[in-house]
Amino acid sequence: ISAGEGAGPGTRGTRTRSAGVRGEADRALGSEELAEIGMRFEVDGEIATITLDRPDKRNAQTFATWSALARIGNTLPGQVRVVVVRGEGPSFSAGIDLRMFTPEGVPGQGSFASVAALDADVSGERIRQAQQGFLWLRRPDIVSIAVVQGHAIGAGFQLALSCDLRILGEDAKFCMKEPALGLVPDLTGTKPLVELVGVSRALEICLTARVVEAAEALRIGLAEQVVPVGELEAATARLASALLTTDRAAAAATKRLLRGAQGRSLEEQSAAERAEQVMRIQTMFGGHGGPGND
Numbered sequence: 001i002s003a004g005e006g007a008g009p010g011t012r013g014t015r016t017r018s019a020g021v022r023g024e025a026d027r028a029l030g031s032e033e034l035a036e037i038g039m040r041f042e043v044d045g046e047i048a049t050i051t052l053d054r055p056d057k058r059n060a061q062t063f064a065t066w067s068a069l070a071r072i073g074n075t076l077p078g079q080v081r082v083v084v085v086r087g088e089g090p091s092f093s094a095g096i097d098l099r100m101f102t103p104e105g106v107p108g109q110g111s112f113a114s115v116a117a118l119d120a121d122v123s124g125e126r127i128r129q130a131q132q133g134f135l136w137l138r139r140p141d142i143v144s145i146a147v148v149q150g151h152a153i154g155a156g157f158q159l160a161l162s163c164d165l166r167i168l169g170e171d172a173k174f175c176m177k178e179p180a181l182g183l184v185p186d187l188t189g190t191k192p193l194v195e196l197v198g199v200s201r202a203l204e205i206c207l208t209a210r211v212v213e214a215a216e217a218l219r220i221g222l223a224e225q226v227v228p229v230g231e232l233e234a235a236t237a238r239l240a241s242a243l244l245t246t247d248r249a250a251a252a253a254t255k256r257l258l259r260g261a262q263g264r265s266l267e268e269q270s271a272a273e274r275a276e277q278v279m280r281i282q283t284m285f286g287g288h289g290g291p292g293n294d
């Protein structure tokens with residue numbers, strides 16, 4: 001996977017790429033290809049698990065990581081309803097691979113210096129492609145859960161923010177380090193951060209680049225649960241199965257409503273509720289439908 005490879009918009013059924021490239025973006029990556037990038041992907045029934053698997057480098061992320069994330073989104077098996085995103089080892093993710101800051105960069109993927117040499121449009125497009133790895137985690141047909149132990153720095157924090165829910169180990173530490181490095185958080189994390197903690201707290205967290213530990217994260221709304229690190233797996237499994245107890249189509253419709261709520265007026269939101277409910281009622285009680293027949 002090269003730095004410049006795109007992976008489509010990350011939403012099933014709304015591809016925009018040319019036929020040749022689309023074919024490649026729609027091919028699921030094999031476990032060996034993922035292992036080369038330092039990732040794993042497993043599906044168990046309705047639950048998929050994405051694991052950042054470069055613990056010796058604290059799951060540092062590269063363009064290949066983001067491209068692979070987008071490919072996983074594009075090729076997610078249709079039965080999947082819950083996507084768990086976790087990191088192997090002591091840290092969830094230490095953020096962008098620091099080799100990007102060196103003149104040599106990441107082999108085969110360039111460096112910030114090589115991105116700087118590109119046309120502004122082209123480097124913007126590279127960032128857009130990277131963002132596709134994160135955006136699909138919010139789509140309505142799935143619920144995504146970030147499972148965070150240890151550090152989640154920069155791109156690691158943003159990956160956790162791109163998920164719908166966060167379960168933290170007691171040792172979790174978030175840090176938005178980008179501004180301290182002269183950059184901005186650009187991997188889709190600024191909007192969920194502001195939505196979760198408000199603009200003032202988001203400003204304070206980003207512009208000090210300080211560490212937010214688990215207990216504070218829970219208190220300010222950056223996490224739904226904090227558990228001892230040894231209990232993370234069991235707590236995640238419990239949450240995933242609880243999420244699977246609701247009706248699939250009703251869950252997707254409800255997520256569409258909740259995700260859209262902030263951008264709508266009360267009247268618009270009420271109209272959206274009516275439209276979704278009419279669809280539910282027609283599906284469940286209409287002519288050919290019945291519960292579970294959607």
Ligand code: CAA
Nearest residue numbers: 056057058060094095096097098151153154155177178183
């Ligand atoms: N990129 C590449 N390698 C990394 C890395 C990173 N981001 N973070 C850690 N590693 C490597 C270390 O170089 C070390 O490798 P070697 O064993 O080969 O020397 C190995 O992982 C273990 O690292 P530590 O010994 O430092 O592990 P630790 O557990 O003591 O500390 C840590 C963990 C606090 C995460 C620390 O490694 C650290 O501060 N890492 C850098 C974090 C960082 O600044 N990330 C960039 C954030 S900005 C961003 O992500 C977005 C952007 O656009 C700029």
